[in-house]
Amino acid sequence: MLLTKHRIDHAIAELRDEYLQPHQHPWIVAFSGGKDSTLVLHLVVEMLLSLAPSDRQRRVHVVCNDTQVESPLLITHTRAALDKVGRAGESLRLPMSVHVTTPAADQTFWCNLIGRGYPPPNRRFRWCTDRMKIGPTTRFVRDQVSAAGQVVLLVGVRRSESANRAKTIDRHTVEGQRLSPHQNLKSCMVFRPIERFDTDEVWATLLQRPVPWGGSHRNLITLYRNAGAGECPVVMDRSEAPACGGSSRFGCWTCTVVARDKSGEAMADAGFEEYEHLGEFRDYIRDLQHDRTKRQAEKRDGTVTFSQDELMPGPFTITARMEILDRLLDLQHRVGSTLITEDEVHIIKRIWAQDVVDMSRRWEEWRATMEACEVEEDQ
Numbered sequence: 001m002l003l004t005k006h007r008i009d010h011a012i013a014e015l016r017d018e019y020l021q022p023h024q025h026p027w028i029v030a031f032s033g034g035k036d037s038t039l040v041l042h043l044v045v046e047m048l049l050s051l052a053p054s055d056r057q058r059r060v061h062v063v064c065n066d067t068q069v070e071s072p073l074l075i076t077h078t079r080a081a082l083d084k085v086g087r088a089g090e091s092l093r094l095p096m097s098v099h100v101t102t103p104a105a106d107q108t109f110w111c112n113l114i115g116r117g118y119p120p121p122n123r124r125f126r127w128c129t130d131r132m133k134i135g136p137t138t139r140f141v142r143d144q145v146s147a148a149g150q151v152v153l154l155v156g157v158r159r160s161e162s163a164n165r166a167k168t169i170d171r172h173t174v175e176g177q178r179l180s181p182h183q184n185l186k187s188c189m190v191f192r193p194i195e196r197f198d199t200d201e202v203w204a205t206l207l208q209r210p211v212p213w214g215g216s217h218r219n220l221i222t223l224y225r226n227a228g229a230g231e232c233p234v235v236m237d238r239s240e241a242p243a244c245g246g247s248s249r250f251g252c253w254t255c256t257v258v259a260r261d262k263s264g265e266a267m268a269d270a271g272f273e274e275y276e277h278l279g280e281f282r283d284y285i286r287d288l289q290h291d292r293t294k295r296q297a298e299k300r301d302g303t304v305t306f307s308q309d310e311l312m313p314g315p316f317t318i319t320a321r322m323e324i325l326d327r328l329l330d331l332q333h334r335v336g337s338t339l340i341t342e343d344e345v346h347i348i349k350r351i352w353a354q355d356v357v358d359m360s361r362r363w364e365e366w367r368a369t370m371e372a373c374e375v376e377e378d379q
Contacts, residue, residue: 004200004201004204004205004208007194007196007197007201007205008043008205008209011043011193011194011197012043012046012047012050014178014193015043015044015047015193016047016050016051018152018178018179018191019047019048019051019058020051020055023150024057024058024059024148025058025148025149025150025151025152025189026058026059026060026061026144026148026151026152027044027058027059027060027061027151027152027153027154027191028060028061028063028140028141028144028151028152028153028154029041029044029060029061029062029063029154030063030137030153030154030155030156031062031063031064031078031082032064032065032078032156033064033074033075033077033078033081033220033250034074034156034220034250035202035203035206035220035224036156036157036158036194036202037155037156038081038156038206038217038220039156039194039197039202039205039206040154040155040156040193040194041062041085042205042206042209042211042212043193043194043205044060044154044193045085045088045089045094045096045212045213046209046212048060048094048095048096049092049094049212053093056094056095057095058095059095059096059097060094060095060096060097061096061097061098061099061144062082062085062096062097062098062099063099063100063101063137063140063141064078064082064098064099064100064101065100065101065102065132065133065136065137066078066100066101066102067102067103067109067128067132067133067252068102068103068108068109068132068341069108069109069110069132069252069253069254069339070250070251070252070253071227071250071251071252071253071263071264071267072253072274072278072335072337073223073267073272074223074250077219077220077223079100080219081220082098082100084213084214084215085098085213086098087213088212088213088214089213099140101136101137101139101140102136103131103132103135103136104131104135104136105343105344105347106347106351107131107132107135108132108344109128109132109252109254110328110340110344110348111344111347111348111351112127112128112131113285113316113324114321114324114325114328114348115321115347115348115351115352116300116315116351116355117296117300117314117315117316117317117318117320117321117355118315118316119289119295119315119316120254120256120285120286120289121255121256121257122256122257123257126257128252128255128257132252138184138185141153141185141188142185145185145186145187145188149187150187150188150189151187151188151189152179152188152189152190152191153182153185153188153189153190153191154191154192154193155190155191155192156192156194157169157192157195158192158194158195158196158197158198158199158202159195159196160197160198160199169192169195178191179191203221206220206221207221223250226266226267226270226272227250227263227264227266227267227270228262228263228266250263251263253275253278253279253282254282254285255282256282256285256286261279261282264278264279264282265279274335274336274337277331277334277335278331278335281327281328281331284327285324288316288320288324289316292313294316294317294319294320294323295313295314295315295316295317295320296313296314296315296316296317297311297313297314298314298362299314299315300314300315302358302362318352318355318356321348321352325340325345325348328340
């Protein structure tokens with residue numbers, strides 16, 4: 001307990017000192033809803049409350065990324081926590097605002113998989129990370145940089161998470177400096193206030209200190225107990241993304257990068273029946289990509305690719321995409337939760353219509369070419 005108190009006191013002192021630096025660069029707190037980002041936000045709010053109102057001059061943005069295919073119970077918990085934080089910030093007159101980033105309307109998981117027919121993400125074609133996680137939050141950070149000139153990004157990464165995480169922190173740390181420049185975001189400085197905490201210290205802090213925005217962290221603790229999971233953090237760079245499949249993590253329920261969704265299986269075992277249905281659908285789309293009858297020969301740009309004389313299949317056929325959508329809508333009805341929005345369905349159907357037009361055009365071009373070749377042969 002003494003070590004935990006020392007860590008907390010040191011972290012809050014570092015936060016206070018950095019916040020009171022003589023500039024107005026806003027803070028952006030990356031919040032995923034998991035234990036580590038919750039601890040960072042907890043300590044930030046606690047620090048703000050310890051300051052005199054006249055010293056609370058710097059803006060603090062709390063940003064959360066919703067891929068729109070998050071684990072249902074986690075996103076429900078996260079949205080509720082953000083709502084409490086936002087209301088507490090207003091009532092306590094803290095210079096704090098809450099933001100949720102989402103993928104562009106036509107770049108959601110379903111618009112790409114069902115609309116464009118992309119095969120489910122895998123380790124070699126992990127198209128989801130850029131479109132659904134990195135892109136939306138990066139745009140938010142860049143908007144804040146444009147407005148303020150520079151920002152400080154607070155992240156809940158810790159050295160004790162893994163040897164790879166410690167190496168990544170070392171690689172991006174400037175010796176003797178509290179802040180380090182972000183690898184890919186210009187004018188964005190990174191602050192890791194809990195990097196020296198171990199897992200026990202994280203939980204001890206969350207369990208023993210009053211929640212500064214009210215309530216308790218019991219819902220979060222219950223989620224972890226039921227799922228036996230870690231968290232997929234907010235990421236703005238591929239090097240920051242956790243290695244999916246390396247451990248049991250909360251994240252997208254559709255994730256096919258992992259061999260097994262261990263957290264989803266644990267939630268199903270804990271009595272949350274919807275996770276069993278979600279897991280079955282995830283396995284269905286993962287396996288469907290291996291059925292060559294469900295894949296087009298051509299890529300989306302009309303090219304055909306071979307590897308060692310073997311055809312590399314293109315996107316799902318229109319018929320297969322329709323099948324996936326029908327099954328998803330049926331699943332949505334069975335679990336009683338919104339898994340795909342009406343706007344996404346409209347965008348998907350527009351993509352299908354354009355694909356049919358493009359395929360017809362390519363067919364006409366091919367037929368015209370063949371007819372021209374036949375004329376030349378006759379002459």
